Amino acid sequence: MIALLAFLYFLYAVAFFYTYQNGYSLAKYVYKRENINKYLSIEIFFLILTSFIVFTNQPINWIIAILMIAHMVGVIWLVASPNSYYKIAEESMALDAGLMEIVNIGVLFAYSGLTIFSRIIF
Helix, strand or coil: CHHHHHHHHHHHHHHHHHHHHCCCCHHHHHCCHHHHHHHHHHHHHHHHHHHHHHHHCCCCCHHHHHHHHHHHHHHHHHHHCHHHHHHHHHHHHHHCHHHHHHHHHHHHHHHHHHHHHHHHHC
16 A cells, blocks of 8 residues: 555656646646646545555555555535635746746655555555
């Protein structure tokens, strides 16, 4: 299950990278206000998958638990205060859209690497 999660993070990062290299921005599409349901669906999917791993593995996998909390904070923030979430997203895109893309790709690759690394440790 941990390998599946790492693979899904990797695929998500590759999708962001591929679209960025070809002139289309998946990040800009996902982070648009009118696509809130798509973004929430992705976040909730990863939240459910990480929760399943955390609550079924003994001893607890702390790295996956931290990823679960990160997804949970994202979902709660987006549901509780979408205006502030999108304000920050729009400001970061306005500053430097290319940097935002690279940071998203890097974070997703880091999540994938951390997930695999957690399998080695735990």
